[in-house]
Amino acid sequence: MNFYDLLIAPFAQFGFMNRALAGAMILSLSAGPVGVFLTLRRMSLTGDAMAHAILPGAAAGFLVSGLAILPMTLGGFAAGLVVAVLSGLVSRFTIQREDSSLAAFYLISLALGVMLVSLKGSNVDLMHVLFGTVLALNNDALIMIGAIVTISLVTLAVLWRPLVAECLDPSFLRSVSRAGHPVHLLFLALVVINLVGGFQALGTLLAVGLMMLPASAARFWVRSLEALCALAVLIAMASSYVGLLISYHLSIASGPAIILVAGAVYFVSMLFGRRGVVTSNLRPVRHRVA
Amino acid sequence: MSAIRIEDLTLGYEGHPAVHHLDGVFEQGSLTAIMGPNGSGKSTLLKGIIGAVKPLGGRVVLDNLSWRDIAYLPQSAEIDRSFPAVVSDLVALGFWKQRGLFAAIRGIDHKALEAALDAVGLSGFEQRPIDTLSGGQLQRALFARVLVQDAPVILLDEPFAAIDQRTVADLTSLIQHWHGEGRTVIAVLHDADLVRAAFPQTLLLAREQIAWGDTASALTPENLLAARTMVEAWDDDAPWHDAPVAHDHAGHSHAGGRP
Numbered sequence: 072m073n074f075y076d077l078l079i080a081p082f083a084q085f086g087f088m089n090r091a092l093a094g095a096m097i098l099s100l101s102a103g104p105v106g107v108f109l110t111l112r113r114m115s116l117t118g119d120a121m122a123h124a125i126l127p128g129a130a131a132g133f134l135v136s137g138l139a140i141l142p143m144t145l146g147g148f149a150a151g152l153v154v155a156v157l158s159g160l161v162s163r164f165t166i167q168r169e170d171s172s173l174a175a176f177y178l179i180s181l182a183l184g185v186m187l188v189s190l191k192g193s194n195v196d197l198m199h200v201l202f203g204t205v206l207a208l209n210n211d212a213l214i215m216i217g218a219i220v221t222i223s224l225v226t227l228a229v230l231w232r233p234l235v236a237e238c239l240d241p242s243f244l245r246s247v248s249r250a251g252h253p254v255h256l257l258f259l260a261l262v263v264i265n266l267v268g269g270f271q272a273l274g275t276l277l278a279v280g281l282m283m284l285p286a287s288a289a290r291f292w293v294r295s296l297e298a299l300c301a302l303a304v305l306i307a308m309a310s311s312y313v314g315l316l317i318s319y320h321l322s323i324a325s326g327p328a329i330i331l332v333a334g335a336v337y338f339v340s341m342l343f344g345r346r347g348v349v350t351s352n353l354r355p356v357r358h359r360v361a
Numbered sequence: 362m363s364a365i366r367i368e369d370l371t372l373g374y375e376g377h378p379a380v381h382h383l384d385g386v387f388e389q390g391s392l393t394a395i396m397g398p399n400g401s402g403k404s405t406l407l408k409g410i411i412g413a414v415k416p417l418g419g420r421v422v423l424d425n426l427s428w429r430d431i432a433y434l435p436q437s438a439e440i441d442r443s444f445p446a447v448v449s450d451l452v453a454l455g456f457w458k459q460r461g462l463f464a465a466i467r468g469i470d471h472k473a474l475e476a477a478l479d480a481v482g483l484s485g486f487e488q489r490p491i492d493t494l495s496g497g498q499l500q501r502a503l504f505a506r507v508l509v510q511d512a513p514v515i516l517l518d519e520p521f522a523a524i525d526q527r528t529v530a531d532l533t534s535l536i537q538h539w540h541g542e543g544r545t546v547i548a549v550l551h552d553a554d555l556v557r558a559a560f561p562q563t564l565l566l567a568r569e570q571i572a573w574g575d576t577a578s579a580l581t582p583e584n585l586l587a588a589r590t591m592v593e594a595w596d597d598d599a600p601w602h603d604a605p606v607a608h609d610h611a612g613h614s615h616a617g618g619r620p
Binding site: 238239244296 | 458
């Protein structure tokens with residue numbers, strides 16, 4: 072087996088592999104930066120909660136029209152937004168903080184979703200919704216992913232400065248502008264549409280992996296915000312490519328393979344990154360004269 | 362013409378007053394120190410002025426000002442020191458009002474930013490990550506941000522807590538420079554000697570107003586003693602003010618306050 076067979080042939084020969092690669096690569100473009108902002112805002116687990124929250128919407132779409140991309144996407148988006156807005160409002164107008172209100176709403180949402188799926192359909196269908204089928208991406212799904220990523224990147228560019236200000240010094244932003252709260256909600260909406268874009272390919276539960284793992288890994292290598300975003304995108308893309316290759320050659324599920332490769336990158340970065348465990352402990356203890 | 366008028370203002374939390382029936386004026390261009398013991402409502406008053414705490418009674422009137430004209434430096438800024446930002450990123454937040462939400466920082470702003478860092482003694486710190494700054498350096502950077510905000514009213518909440526003498530001296534002369542430019546400056550402070558030396562006006566607060574006026578006449582030993590004897594605890598059985606304007610003051614006294 073030569074390099075061509077090993078690395079390129081699967082994507083050249085099979086349309087489904089080709090589309091899977093395209094979908095995951097495009098998704099990486101916006102999942103990386105969104106993940107970086109999630110980690111910097113200490114909302115790493117919020118992505119996970121939102122991933123659970125979109126289930127009832129996707130399930131409702133599934134109940135109405137089976138495994139079709141548009142209804143499930145719109146349903147998931149609507150459910151995620153409802154949970155984000157409700158938990159945001161509760162934290163704003165009561166003493167409860169957003170982490171607890173979000174936990175409450177996503178759990179309610181998740182239970183509703185599992186209930187809806189179990190009303191109709193088999194366990195296999197539930198597995199499709201939860202874990203996705205990147206190898207079954209059709210052209211409609213690709214167009215949907217492309218649209219979602221385009222919207223995300225434009226929104227992210229527009230929101231960049233308010234988002235940075237909200238992370239860096241939220242009380243200052245509150246004192247000069249009333250934009251903090253809307254910006255926060257728009258950012259949550261961004262998280263939701265990226266999860267929705269990812270769940271066709273990776274499933275509702277694993278879509279968040281392509282967001283968080285590359286972003287967390289990048290933190291061990293670089294310092295500036297721009298570099299973090301760029302590196303997260305690169306790691307996400309590389310994980311998608313390597314993961315799909317492994318899944319093809321070893322005949323294992325593709326979604327978990329992609330996320331596991333990203334997980335491996337995270338481990339290596341955590342140990343050997345410039346700011347990782349091993350490197351920072353092996354560095355000779357020296358200091359300058361001033 | 363007055364800058365900030367306080368009219369029978371009561372501010373508080375869960376119905377308990379932290380600032381009680383305060384009346385007075387921060388004149389335009391005045392330099393006022395707010396003094397008083399812990400829990401006397403100093404920070405709450407500043408938050409009331411910027412509108413972050415809603416009045417339980419009375420009101421704050423901003424003459425010819427909007428809340429956008431006020432630069433506010435909180436007591437402990439909620440800055441995320443682990444965020445990957447450098448000093449110039451932090452200071453550049455001050456351009457928010459002029460440049461708005463989305464516009465980029467312009468060339469002229471970079472000159473203003475350098476001048477501001479220079480004025481607070483942080484030249485050459487532009488690219489220093491904020492997690493490597495000392496407490497004093499961070500406070501200098503925050504003063505630089507107030508500088509670039511270029512606001513007619515500046516509120517500083519305990520700007521010199523845990524700051525060394527040299528930094529206090531540098532930043533105090535910056536405050537006096539703002540005063541010379543005709544800006545209205547209000548600062549919460551604890552150092553009576555510093556207030557006597559550098560601040561013409563003083564509001565001595567102990568939930569109620571103890572004294573408000575020239576620093577020399579406000580900071581008398583009697584007034585300082587009166588401020589110190591304030592009771593900090595809330596009285597959960599205290600009667601409610603049903604009619605804030607017409608109540609009879611039977612349950613409490615308003616030392617130095619309204620008749």
